Every structure is written in C-alpha cells, then in structure tokens.
Amino acid sequence: MRQLYEFLEQDNRSAGFARVAISTLAVLLVWQLVSMLVTNRLLLVPPAEVAAALVKEVESGAMWTNAVATVTAVVTSFIVSVAIGVAVGLALASSRVLSLTGGPVLSALNSVPIIALAPLFIAWLGLGFASKFVLVIMVAVFPVVVTTEAGLRATDKQLVEAARSFNATPLQIFSTVTFPYALPFIVSGIRVAWARALVGIVVAEFFGSFAGFGFAILSASQTFDTARVLGYVIMLGAMGLIGSVLFATLERRLAPWRQE
Amino acid sequence: MSDAIRLKVEKIDKVFKRRDKPSVEALRSIDMSVAEGEFVSIVGASGSGKSTLLRIIDGLIAPSGGRVLVDGRAVDKPGPDRAMVFQQDSLLPWKTVVDNVAYGLTLAGTRRADAERTAQRFIDIAGLQGFEHHYPHQLSGGMRQRVNVARALAVNPKILLLDEPFAALDAQTREIMQTELLSIWQETRKTVLLITHQIDEAVFLSDRVIVFSARPGTIREEIPVTLPRPRTLELKRSPAFVELVDHIWKLIEAEVRAGIKQS
CATH class of the missing domain: 1.10.1220 (Arc Repressor Mutant)
Structure with missing residues (x-):
C-alpha cells in the first residue's frame, strides 16, 4: 500500500x-x-449502456458525421480566435492609450454572457458554419487577448535592460525578450480559450445546426435517449481533456524555469 | 598598462524628475577617467548614484548634463565598445548557456556558427565547460554570473562595466569569483569599471578605487592601489590591504550609517 x-x-x-x-x-x-x-433509465444509465450507445453511433456512421462537423468548426474558429486574440493583445500592450480606451469595452464584452446571444447570431448568420464560427470566436477570443496583454506587460525589466545594453533594436527586444517571456502566459490563455470554444460550439449547435455533437445531444435528449446524450457528452469531455493536457504540456515546455 | 585614456567622464550630472514628488539629484559634476587596460572600482554608500553613473556610461540612461567619451569620441547610447555585466537574473531563462553567451553577437548579426565558436571560447575562459547546454535555472548563482561575464566579454568590448556582479553570491563564492575575474582580466586586458558595495572587493581587484559620497553622488576621493600583482586571496590579510580598506570605510561610514536609519 x-x-x-x-x-x-x-x-x-x-x-x-x-x-x-x-x-x-x-x-x-x-x-x-x-x-x-437510480433505476429510472430516463434519468441515468450505467456506463456499459453508454458505451454500447457510443459503439452503435460509430457503426451507423453518425459519430463520424457529427465529429467532422464539430471538430472542423471548433478547430477553425479556435485557431482564428487565437490569431485575433494575440493580435489584439499585442495592440493593447503596445499602446497605453489603446489599452486604456479599449480595455473597459473589452472587459464589458468579456463579462456579458455572450452565449446568451447565440439565438441572435443564428438569426443574423443562419444555420450552419458561419454562426458557429462567430459564436466560438466571440467566447474564445477574450482569454487570449487578456493573457497576451498581461504577458507582454509582465516582461522582466532586467532582461530588457540587458538587451538594450547589447544595442538591441526595439524589434529585437520584442522577438528575443518580450515575446518569449509572454509565450507561456499566452498558452495558458489559449488553454482557457479551448475550453470556452467547446462550450461555444455546443451552444451554437444546440440553437441551429444539422450536424455536430451539440446537435446530436439535443436530438437524443428530445427522444429521451439518455445513453446517447451521455455518450456525446463524454466525447466533448475527451476533446476538452486532450486540449487541456496538450496546452499544459506546451506551457511547461516553453517555461521550464518556472517549475523549479 | 599604457597611459592612453580609454574612458572619460566629463561633468556628468543626473537629476531624476519625478511626478508629484521632489526631483532627486543622483549625480553632481562627476569627472573621472579610466586608462586603457586599467581596473577601476567605484565604492559608495547606497544612494551614491554609482549604479546610475554606470548606466549613463553604458548609454542606457541619458545624463542631465556632461558627456561620456570612449577613446575621445562622445557616446550617448549603448555600443559594441562597452559591455555590461548585470547584478543577477539578466540571463534569458529560455536560452542555454551557449546561446546566452552568444546573445550579444547574434543581436549584432553575427552568423550563428561564428557566434557559437566565439561563445565557446569565452565559455572556456569563464570555466563553464560542460555546461554549454544547461539552462540558467539549472546553474548555481556563481555559475550564472560566469555566464554573465562571458556574455559581456564575447562581444569583445573595449570597456567592461560591472554592476555589483557578485553582490547576490555568498561570501565564499564571491571570493572565488573575484580571483577568477582577476585572471580573466589579466588574460583579456580589458579596461574595467566595477561598481561594488564591498570595499575589500574593490581594493583587491583594482588599480584605483574611486570613493563616492551620497545624495547627490560626488567623488570624495580617488585612491590608487599599488599592491603588487598578481594578487591572491592571501593579500586580503596583509596589513597594507587592511589599512586601505579601513581608510575607505572611514570615508563612507557616516553615510552608510545614515542610510540605515533612513530606510
């Protein structure tokens, strides 16, 4: 023992x-x-039945269709939100005026439950990829913006001074000191963004889509097929876990000196 | 040692202007020079502006008045003719020892292979062989300061500026590092300007010790150190050495005591 x-x-x-x-x-x-x-199988089913439901979904091909829809939508919009988030974070970190002016707007937007706007997005952009894309970006972009700006501002003044002492240009200071220093911060923001993106995609698929894990969960619950609901929830959980482990590993790789 | 003047500091003043607070006069009318190949130290109580002066010489901050000349030419920004060794933690934590030592060279656009070859030479001089691919957080404080010294030497500066390079080390490591710095200096024949709190360190290493007074920093006395070279740690126990240290201590003692009460 x-x-x-x-x-x-x-x-x-x-x-x-x-x-x-x-x-x-x-x-x-x-x-x-x-x-x-709890013996009411509408409320809860045991693990074995969920596994059986998952196997059935794979055999019928529904799993594949839903996975393709969800994964392509979430990965594309996640990558775009990371790109936008880093770009906006850079802009905010490089200009004090911009940060002071834009900061409150961003934190207001960040505290609004954007998920609640999902029906509106679908009304604007229709059912399908476009509305998923925009909704996921809207929820996933903020953590990246915030950590990028914070990471760039947190930079070690002594390292910057040493770089300046070696006659580094502002661009060199950015690429050899400020950005590498901020990178682990940014990755931690990306990790949060991934979790949020998954919530965003499910909600978007709830409100309007023809395929995807969210769509499958909704349609299964409408037919009281609890085993199928839980099966797809587990799939989403697995996606979340994979992302979280991946980005946590990346964070450790990028900043080994923080561990010891 | 030749008598050619390598570094000349002319009438340097520095006033720090602060928002909503009275401005602070850090340095007043500093005049000094360092000859080619000479080892000069500046000692003084906290608040004597010695670190500020070093940053002005390196070109990191601008003086309020006066100028700095290297080989007769005025300098107002960092350049390859001067290199600074910082107190601590100024190594890039995500770069290995060899990349850190090569850092100044790669910034200057040296080809990677050449930069690494030069870096290796100074890694050897600084006694860091076998640690080339370690990261700073894997090294002791003493080893990190060797990397710091090697990094400054690698850009082949005419003047080496050291800002309390051993202040963060324990007393024994510090003594070892002092003798190593001396042998590196003897090998490379650089002009060295060192800032320190440790009077014995200044006397042990230098050809000349400049004593600063505090608030504002001014030069109180310049003391030539004629103790024979090469010097070993035993020198620190000789009466001549102790007498010099004692003399300098008396010059700054009152200010050090005042500084303790203030903070």
Missing part, C-alpha cells in the same frame, strides 16, 4: 497514467453505484 502511494506521488509518465486510470475508474465506479440506485 505504502509502495503504491509512493509510486503515485512520482513525477513521471507511468505514474501519471496510473493516476489518470485510478481517477477514471473511481468515477466509473461511483457512476455505476449511483445508476444502481
């Missing part, structure tokens, strides 16, 4: 996998136990 405990505390890949496996098993176990108590 003690050995297992010490193994799990280790900071290596196999211990990491073991930790994930244990927590997944724990969740499945609790889920199984609860679904034995």
Whole structure:
C-alpha cells in the first residue's frame, strides 16, 4: 500500500497514467453505484449502456458525421480566435492609450454572457458554419487577448535592460525578450480559450445546426435517449481533456524555469 | 598598462524628475577617467548614484548634463565598445548557456556558427565547460554570473562595466569569483569599471578605487592601489590591504550609517 502511494506521488509518465486510470475508474465506479440506485433509465444509465450507445453511433456512421462537423468548426474558429486574440493583445500592450480606451469595452464584452446571444447570431448568420464560427470566436477570443496583454506587460525589466545594453533594436527586444517571456502566459490563455470554444460550439449547435455533437445531444435528449446524450457528452469531455493536457504540456515546455 | 585614456567622464550630472514628488539629484559634476587596460572600482554608500553613473556610461540612461567619451569620441547610447555585466537574473531563462553567451553577437548579426565558436571560447575562459547546454535555472548563482561575464566579454568590448556582479553570491563564492575575474582580466586586458558595495572587493581587484559620497553622488576621493600583482586571496590579510580598506570605510561610514536609519 505504502509502495503504491509512493509510486503515485512520482513525477513521471507511468505514474501519471496510473493516476489518470485510478481517477477514471473511481468515477466509473461511483457512476455505476449511483445508476444502481437510480433505476429510472430516463434519468441515468450505467456506463456499459453508454458505451454500447457510443459503439452503435460509430457503426451507423453518425459519430463520424457529427465529429467532422464539430471538430472542423471548433478547430477553425479556435485557431482564428487565437490569431485575433494575440493580435489584439499585442495592440493593447503596445499602446497605453489603446489599452486604456479599449480595455473597459473589452472587459464589458468579456463579462456579458455572450452565449446568451447565440439565438441572435443564428438569426443574423443562419444555420450552419458561419454562426458557429462567430459564436466560438466571440467566447474564445477574450482569454487570449487578456493573457497576451498581461504577458507582454509582465516582461522582466532586467532582461530588457540587458538587451538594450547589447544595442538591441526595439524589434529585437520584442522577438528575443518580450515575446518569449509572454509565450507561456499566452498558452495558458489559449488553454482557457479551448475550453470556452467547446462550450461555444455546443451552444451554437444546440440553437441551429444539422450536424455536430451539440446537435446530436439535443436530438437524443428530445427522444429521451439518455445513453446517447451521455455518450456525446463524454466525447466533448475527451476533446476538452486532450486540449487541456496538450496546452499544459506546451506551457511547461516553453517555461521550464518556472517549475523549479 | 599604457597611459592612453580609454574612458572619460566629463561633468556628468543626473537629476531624476519625478511626478508629484521632489526631483532627486543622483549625480553632481562627476569627472573621472579610466586608462586603457586599467581596473577601476567605484565604492559608495547606497544612494551614491554609482549604479546610475554606470548606466549613463553604458548609454542606457541619458545624463542631465556632461558627456561620456570612449577613446575621445562622445557616446550617448549603448555600443559594441562597452559591455555590461548585470547584478543577477539578466540571463534569458529560455536560452542555454551557449546561446546566452552568444546573445550579444547574434543581436549584432553575427552568423550563428561564428557566434557559437566565439561563445565557446569565452565559455572556456569563464570555466563553464560542460555546461554549454544547461539552462540558467539549472546553474548555481556563481555559475550564472560566469555566464554573465562571458556574455559581456564575447562581444569583445573595449570597456567592461560591472554592476555589483557578485553582490547576490555568498561570501565564499564571491571570493572565488573575484580571483577568477582577476585572471580573466589579466588574460583579456580589458579596461574595467566595477561598481561594488564591498570595499575589500574593490581594493583587491583594482588599480584605483574611486570613493563616492551620497545624495547627490560626488567623488570624495580617488585612491590608487599599488599592491603588487598578481594578487591572491592571501593579500586580503596583509596589513597594507587592511589599512586601505579601513581608510575607505572611514570615508563612507557616516553615510552608510545614515542610510540605515533612513530606510
């Protein structure tokens, strides 16, 4: 027991996998136990039935259609929101006036639940890709803007002074000091943006689309097919987890000096 | 040592203007010069403006009055003829030792292969062999300061400016680093201007010690150090050495005490 405990505390890949496996098993176990108590299958179905529903979706090809719709829409709009977010963050960090003028507008926009505007976007842009695209950008762009500006402003004054002492041009100071320093900040913003993008895509698909995980969840719940609903939720959860792990790893790679 | 004047500081004044607060006079009418190949140190209490003077010489900040001449030519911005060794943490944490040492060269547009070859030479001189591909956070404070010195030397400056380079190190490491700096200086024959709080460090290393008074910084006394070279740490126990340190301490003691009470 003690050995297992010490193994799990280790900071290596196999211990990491073991930790994930244990927590997944724990969740499945609790889920199984609860679904034995709650016997109304409209409310909750046990894990095995969800797995079976997922297999059926894959066999019928519906999974593929929905995955293509959701993944292409979310990835495209996510990449565009990162690009816009970094560009706006750069602009805000480079100009004090712009930051003071535009900052309040941005934080106002950021605190409005943009998701609530989803029906409006769909009225403007119709059902399909365009409305998903715009809605995801609107929710995902802000964390990137905020962290980009913060990261660029946080830059180490001593490093800038050293670069200036070596006669660096403003562009060189940016590319060799300010930007690399801000990069881990930006990636942490991107990580948050990915989670938000997933929420955005599901809501957009709820309100208006013909394919995608959100669409599938909505149509399954309208036919009280709880197993299918949970199956697609798990798919979305997996997408969120993959993104989160990927960006967390990237953050560590970019800033190894912060760990020790 | 030749007598040619490498660095000349003429009537430098510096007043920091601050919003909503009275302005601070950091330096008043500083006149000094450093000969080619000479090792000069500036000591003084906190607030004597010595660090400000070093930044003015490097061209990082502009003086309120007066000028700085390198080989007779006025300078007003950083240039390849001067290189600064900072107190600490001025290494790029995402670059390896070799890339950090080559940093000044790559900024100046040197080809990567050439920059790395030059960097390697100064890595060897600074005793960093085997650590080329380490990152700064993997090194001790002493090793990081060697990288800092190597980085400044790599651009082949005429004048090396050191801003309390060993202040953040523990006492024993500091002593070792002092002797290493001396041997690097003897090997490269650079003109060196060092700022320090440590009087014994200044005396041990220098041909001349310039003592600053505080608020505003002015030159109180220039003291030639004629102790024989090459110098070893044993010198620090010799009566002549102790006497010099004692003399300088008496010059600044009152201000150091006043500084403690103020802050």
